[in-house]
Amino acid sequence: MRYLPVTDQERKEMLEKIGINSVDELFSPIPEKVLLKNQLNLPTAMSEMELDSLMSELAEMNTGSKMSNFQGGGCYAHYAPAAIDQMLLRSEFYTAYTPYQPEISQGTLQSIFEFQTMISKLMKMDVTNASMYDGATAAAEAVIMASKINGKRKKAVIAGTVHPHYIKTIRTYAANIIEEIEILDIDATTGTIKESELSKIDENTICVLFQYPNYFGSMENVFKISEIAKANKALVIAAVTEMTMLGAMIAPGDFGADIAIGEAQSLGLAPNFGGPGLGTFSAAEKHIRKMPGRLVGKTVDKKGKECFVLTLAAREQHIKREKATSNICSNQGLMTLAVGMYLSIMGKNGLKDVALMNLKRKEYMLNKIVAETKAVKAFSASSYNEFTILLPQNAKQVADKMAEKGILAGISLSKYFPELNNALTVTVTELNSYEEIDSYVKTLAEIIGG
Amino acid sequence: MRYLPVTDQERKEMLEKIGINSVDELFSPIPEKVLLKNQLNLPTAMSEMELDSLMSELAEMNTGSKMSNFQGGGCYAHYAPAAIDQMLLRSEFYTAYTPYQPEISQGTLQSIFEFQTMISKLMKMDVTNASMYDGATAAAEAVIMASKINGKRKKAVIAGTVHPHYIKTIRTYAANIIEEIEILDIDATTGTIKESELSKIDENTICVLFQYPNYFGSMENVFKISEIAKANKALVIAAVTEMTMLGAMIAPGDFGADIAIGEAQSLGLAPNFGGPGLGTFSAAEKHIRKMPGRLVGKTVDKKGKECFVLTLAAREQHIKREKATSNICSNQGLMTLAVGMYLSIMGKNGLKDVALMNLKRKEYMLNKIVAETKAVKAFSASSYNEFTILLPQNAKQVADKMAEKGILAGISLSKYFPELNNALTVTVTELNSYEEIDSYVKTLAEIIGG
C-alpha cells in the first residue's frame, strides 16, 4: 500500500525493539469480544487510476454543475482567479496544522493577520477573528456572544428575513442559553421586516440580528433598525451573506453594528455544494475578550523581530474548557487564506467593479423579466445581485421546468415561506453573461407567458 | 492590466530619472518608417473569466480526447499519479531558468542528476544527458554524434522499421553532415528488418540505428544487429519510444548499445497532442565529450559540501559556438523532473507491473481480435504493448468507422507505408480496461466481420 512505508523487514525489527512478536499483540488492551474477526463491510480497495475514473463519473452525474445557474441564497458563484487555487496547493499551507508553533508557522499566521485586517476594513469593524465554520454558525455565536455581553437580558430579536438556515441554526444554538427568540415579521410589500415589528425591540432585548441585504435580496432599513436597537441598548448584529457587495455599498460599521458576521464564500470560494465556505466574525474592540474563535496578533520575538502569534487564547476551550467563549477549535483556516488572496488580487477597485457589475446585471435582468414575462417584482425593495419575483403559478414547478431546459432559475421560497408559494429568488453575478440572462428571460416567458 | 504594475505616477517619476518626457522617446532608435502607427490586427483583449470559458470550449472541441484510445506510435497514454502534476506546480521548479547559478538551483540540479541516474539505470548505459527535445531529435543527434566519433565513415544505416518521423528528422539533420543514409528494408512477414539487409552494414558504416521494439510493435533481432554492427565497428544506436517496456525487458545496454536514445513521454507525461515530450540521450562513458546537451555533475562547494553543477559545458554552444557538439540550449527541463518523479513513485516494482500489465492486455487483445474478427496478425513478431493487424479492407476506412463509434482504433500505416494499406497498428496500455478491449473487438467485428 503506497501510503504505508514500513516494510516487512522493518516491521520485524520494530517488533523486536518493542519486544513482541506480532502487531496483533499491540491491540491486546482491546477486549477480545469487541475485536473484529472479519474485514469491515466496505467496498474493495481501488487503484488510483480506477478512483480517478470513479470520481470523474460521480462529478459528471452532477449535471447541475454545468447548467446555467441563477441560484444564490447564501452561496454565490463568482469567478476566482486561477492564481488562488495554485497558491492554495502550496503544501506548506495546506498540509500544516493550526499555527501553534509560531517559529515555523509565520506564513499561516501572517496570512490570517492580513485576513483579519482585510475583513475588518471591509466590514469597517475594529477586529475580526480567524474564522468560524460558516455564516450560520457565526450568526449563532454572535447571538450567544451578545447574550454574554448583555447578560441580564432575555430576548434575542432576529429579522424574519434572515436566511432560514441561519435562523434555524440560531435556534439550535440558543436553545439552552437564551430564553426567547423573537422573529420579526415580514412585510409582504417591501420584502423587508415590517416597520411595526421594530417595536418589539425593548429594554429586554439582547441584540437585533438582521441580514444585509436580506434573504430575498431586499435592503432593510439598516439605519432605522440600528437606531432603535441602540436606543434600547441592544447590540446590533449585521449578517452579510454576499460579501462582494461591500465593494460598493456601505459596511456594517457605517450603520453602527456592534458585531458583523459574514459568509465569505463569495469572495473567491467555489460553491462546493455549500461547503467549505467561511464564516467571518467581526466586532467592536471592546468586546474582544468575549469573542469566540482564534485571533492572531502581532508581536516581537526575543530578538525584537516583528512576528505573529495566536493570542488571547485565554478565551478558548483548550485553556478555559467549559468556561470558554466557544467550543470552536479547527475552523476554516485554508479558506481565510483563499479569501485573503482574493481580496489582495481584486483589491479595492476590483471588488468595486465586481459589485457594480453584479448590480448592473441584476438591474438589467429584473427589468427585462418584468418587461418581457408575466412575472412581477415581488417586493419594492431590492438592492444588490438578488431579487424576488412573483410568478403567475407555483414557483417550484416553474423552476423545475426551467431546469429541464438547463437553467437553474433561482430558489423557490415555498419551502421556508409557504405564504410565498409563487415567489422565486433569482441571483445574478458576473458569471452570468448578458446572453445567458436573455436566454433565461426568453425561456421564462415561454413557460409563464410573455 | 494586471501583469503591468507600474502606475502612471511611477511612470512619471521613472521618465524623470531617465530624463525624457514620454515612453515613446525610448523607441527613438527604431526608424520612424517601421514604427507601427496602428494597433496590431489581433483579437481584442479578454478577461480571465472569458479566457477560461474560451479555452474550455476549445478543449471540448477536442472530442478525440474523450474517446476510447488505442493509438500509440511514439506517444502513449499511461496513468500518471496525481502527485506528479501537483509537485510540478511548485513554482520554485517551473518558474526557474536553467540552473546557471548553482547556489540557488540545487533543486533543479539534483533532480536532473537523479534523472540522469535513473535513465542510465533504465537504459543500462553509463551516462545520460539532461534531455533532448524529443525522441526524434535525440535520434538525429545520436546519428550526428556517431558521425563525429566515426569521423571517416560515410554511411548511417537506419532500420526501415523506425518511427517515420524519426527517420524524416534524421534525414533533415543529416542532410549536410552525412553523405549517405541507408534505410534497411522491412520483412513483410516478421514486421522487422529483413535479415538480408544486415549485409549493408559494412566498414563504411557510421552507425546502425534501430527502434526497440519497432514502429509496428515488433521486436528486432537486437543481438544479431548489434553483433554485426560491432563486427564492423559501427556504433549501435537503440531508440526506445515506449520506455515503460524497460520495466520488464532487457535494456539497450544489455545488447551492447553505444548510444541509447528514448522518448520518455510514456513515463508520466500526458500525450498533449505530441508535445512536450522528452528526448533522452544515453551513451557509453567514453563518448561523453562528444555528447550533445547539458550534463549535471556532482561536486563539492568551497566548504566541501556535496552539491551539483552544470558541467562539461566546454562541449556546448555558449562556449564552443559553431564547434559545439550541438546547438541545443533550452531543452525539456521540467519534463525530466516529471519523469524523475514518475520513476521514483513507480520504482522498480511499479514499472515492472506496468510493463507486464501492458504486455498481458496486449496479448489478450491480440488473441481476441484474431479469434473474433476477420483481422489477422500482420507480423509474426510482436513484443510489448503494440501490434499490427491486417484487415480485410483499407485500414484507414475501418479506423474512420471505428472513430464514429467513439474508438480511436490505432494508426493506419498507409500514410507512411503505402504497401501496408490494410495494416493497423494498435496499442494497449493499463488505461485500456478489459471491458474497453472487449468493446473494441466487438465493434471491429461488426465493421469487418467476425
Place this chain on the structure above:
Amino acid sequence: MRYPGIKDLKLAEGSIYDRSKPGRKGYSLPLENLENAENLIPEEMRRKELDLPEVSELDAVRHYTRLSTYNFGLDGGFYPLGSCTMKYNPKINEKVARLKGFTNLHPETPEKYAQGTLKLMYELQNMLAEIGGFAGTTLNPAAGAHGEYTGIGIIKAYHESRKDFKRTKVIIPDSAHGTNPASCAMHGYDVVVLKSNEKGKVCLSALKELLNDEIAAMMLTNPNTLGVFESEICEITKLVHDAGALVYGDGANMNAILGVARPGDMGIDVLHYNLHKTFSTPHGGGGPGSGPVCVVEKLTKFLPNPVVVKNGENYIFNENNESMGMVRSFYGNVGVCLKAYTYIREMGKEHIREIAENAVLNANYIKASLSDIYNVEYPEGTLHETVFDDSKMPNDVTTLDIAKALIDRGYHPPTIYFPLIVHGAIMVEPTENESKDDIDAFIFAMREIYEKSINDPENIKNAPLVTSVSRPDETTAARKPILTQCTTCIS
C-alpha cells in the same frame, strides 16, 4: 529603503499593504461600462472608501509564495503532532476534489441534478457508520468540536423526547480535550470532571459514584488522549447506560482502531470523526475540517437536518421532525467529505486495518526507543500515540525547550502540555505514513536533545536557533493585542 534580504532561500516579505500602489491592478474582469452603475445605489448606501490593497497579480503571487516558505508543512517533514493525526494528504484527493462537477455545484440545485455528490454523501454516511459500528451518520458538522456539539445535541434531543429534563450534567474525564467540556457548555450542560486513575484511565468506581439521574451523558475518548486504550470500555458503557445516560465517543483517535474494533460494538452511542485526522483530509493550517457524527439506531431520528437517503434509484435529502435541528447552513463541508470518501475507497476493506496497525506499531516503537530517557507516566496500553514528559530532564530543560530544539533539527514539535493530566506532556503521534528510517532519525534527534541537555543545556534553552523568528513574546501580544494591520502607519 531595504532590499528583501535572504536567509538561504527564504526571502523577506512585509505586509500585502506594503506592496500596494494607487491604481495598480491585479484583477481582470470583462469590459463593461460601469460608469453610472453606482447610481443604482441610493446615495446614503454608497461606499465612500475601501481600504484594500492594490497590487498586481505577481505581487500577490510573490507575497503568498514567500509567506508559504515561512511555514512547516507535512509534505516538508515529519509532523508528529499528537492527537492531530497529521497523516499524509494524498494528492489524488486534492485532484478529484477539484473536479468542476463537484466544485461548481450549487447547494440549492434540485437533487435530480446533483446525484453524483448525493450518492457520494450517502455512501460516505454508510461507510462511516460501518467503520464505527453505527446505524446513522450526519456529515453536517464542520470540524471535530462541531461534531461534539452536534452529538451532545442529539443526546439532549433524545432525553427531551423522553421528557427526561432532569439530566443537566455530562461526565468528562480530566484527560479530555478542551472542546469536550466547551461543547457541553454550549448546550447549557454542567460538566462533571472525572479524575483519571493512576493508569491514566477511567476508574470504574469513581465513575459509579458520579453517575445518577442528573447525568445526561459521559464523553469519552478511546484510546484516550494518552494514547491508552480504555480496556474496561464495555463495563464503562454498561454503567453509564444503566444510569440512563448515553455515551459520547470523541473519535479524534479513531486512527488507532480502524478495522480493528468498533466503538458501536463497545457501547458508544454517538461518535464524531475528524475526517481531517483519520481520513487524510488536509488540516489546511486550521481547517476546513469535517466532523461527521454517527449514532446508534435509536438516535438516528435526532440527527440534524438534512440527511441523505436513498429513494429507489435516487439520492435525496430527508428531514426529520424530531431532529435536534440545523447546526449550520446547507450540508457540511462537502468538499472535505469528497477527499475522505476518496481515501476510504482507495484503502477499501483490504487495507483499512493496516492503517491502524502501522500507526500503532510506529507509536509503540517510538515509546520503546525513548522511554529509557524520556519519562512515560502512563506506559500501559499505548496504541497510536505516546505521551512523554520532561520530568527526567536534566538542567531544568523543559518540554517547551525540547519542542523548540526539535525545530532546529528539522521537525515539527509534538503536541505539548496536553493532556493536562501529564505535567509537561510531550505527545508524539507518528501516524502510519512515516517510515522506520524517518522515525529512527527522529529518535536520534530526541536522544541528542537529551544529551545536549546534559552537556550544553543553553543550546536547547535558546532553541530554535536557526529560524528567523524565535520565541515570540506572547505575553505582550495578549496584554496589548494588535489584531489588524495599521495601513495608515508608516512602516
Place this chain on the structure above:
Amino acid sequence: MRYPGIKDLKLAEGSIYDRSKPGRKGYSLPLENLENAENLIPEEMRRKELDLPEVSELDAVRHYTRLSTYNFGLDGGFYPLGSCTMKYNPKINEKVARLKGFTNLHPETPEKYAQGTLKLMYELQNMLAEIGGFAGTTLNPAAGAHGEYTGIGIIKAYHESRKDFKRTKVIIPDSAHGTNPASCAMHGYDVVVLKSNEKGKVCLSALKELLNDEIAAMMLTNPNTLGVFESEICEITKLVHDAGALVYGDGANMNAILGVARPGDMGIDVLHYNLHKTFSTPHGGGGPGSGPVCVVEKLTKFLPNPVVVKNGENYIFNENNESMGMVRSFYGNVGVCLKAYTYIREMGKEHIREIAENAVLNANYIKASLSDIYNVEYPEGTLHETVFDDSKMPNDVTTLDIAKALIDRGYHPPTIYFPLIVHGAIMVEPTENESKDDIDAFIFAMREIYEKSINDPENIKNAPLVTSVSRPDETTAARKPILTQCTTCIS
C-alpha cells in the same frame, strides 16, 4: 545516522535512492494477476534487475518538495536574467493548459476529433505572423535554438530550390548568442563573424565587405544582445538582400518591440520567437520551450511539415513537398503553445504594446539609476535590457562576485559574461512585470554592493554567504565528472 537538520525552513535531503527500501511501494495499480505475464517475454529478453528506487508516495513528495526549496523561482523574487526575459508566468495559463481536453489528446487523432487544438494552433500561427509582420509560421520547433535550426534550414531550402549551391556561409555578429553559430554549423554552414562597431552595433561597411555570393544569410538579433536596437536595420537588410542572401532574425528579444515595430517590416525574412520568453510560458528550469518560426511569403512553402491550415470550416494539417523536411516528431510543444495563445488572447491588440513599453521603461530606468557607478560600455539606444560591466569596480571585485552578492540580497543574478563583446558583462533585463518599488530595491542592492566593494570587499568576494552551497568547484566537476549516482556505494 543523521537527522535532517534545518537551515531555517530548508530541510536537508539526500538522494532519492537514500529513501529506498526493498519492497516499499509508492504506486497504485489495478489488481491484476501478473504472475505468469513474464512468460510472454522470451527468456533472453527478460529483465533480470532494475535499479530504481523503492519509496512511498510520501517519500517522493517529501523528496521533491524539499528539493524545490533549494531553488529560486520567479514567483519567489526578482529574476533579471538578461536575454532570458524572465517574465511572470500567469496562473491562468497553467490552469487552462491542464484541461483534459488538451492534455489527453493523442497526436494521431484524426483531425476531425482534434478541432479545438488545431484551431488554436492555426490562430496562434496567424497571431505570431501578425505580431512579427510575416506570412507564415511553423510551431514545430521546441525551443529557440531549434527555431534557429529550422529557420536556417528554410533558408537553405530556399537557396537550394533556386539551385544556388554556392552559398555556404552565414554572417553572424560577434555579439550573437552561441546558438546562432551552432545552429548554422548543424546545417554545414561556415560562420563568418562580423565584428561589432564601437556602439556595439553592426557596422555597415564591415558588413558590406563580408557580403558576396557565398553568403546564404545573415543572422541578426534586434534589439541585439546588448539591448541596443540596430537603427540601421533597413539598410542592413537591404545590403544583405542585394547580395542575394536572406536575413534571419533571432527573436529572443522580441519583448522589446511587441506592437511597436515588426521585424517583417524591417526586411527580416525569417524569425524565431521564444514563447518561453516573450509569451510568458515558463522556463521550467530549462524547458520545455517553444520556438515558432515565421517567414515571409516566398519562404512559406519551405516551412517544416506539417503546418495547420484552414479548409472551409475545418482545421487540418498540410504538408508541402518543397518543405525543408521534418525537424521533430509530431507538431511541436503544443502544451507550451497553448499557454502562449492564452497570453496573447489576454493581452489582445489593446495591451500588447504596453508589454514592450513597460519592459523598455524599466530597463532604461535601471540604466539611468546605476550607470554612474556601473560602467555601461554601449549606452546608446537601449531598449529592454542593459549591459553593465565590472570595469569600474574597486578592489578587483568581479562580475561573478557581484552576481553572488546579489544572491545574498535576495535576487537571482543577471546574466553574466554574455554577450562576449563586453568584458565582464552584467546583463540586466527587468521585464515589464516588476514594479518600481521592486526595481528600486534592486538598485539599492546594486549600489550597496558597490559601496561594500570599496569598504568591505571580502564580504562581496566571499558571497554568497547565506546559502548552504557557495561557489561549487566546477573545475573538478569537469575534470572528473560524476554524472550518475552510485547506488551501491554507502552514503
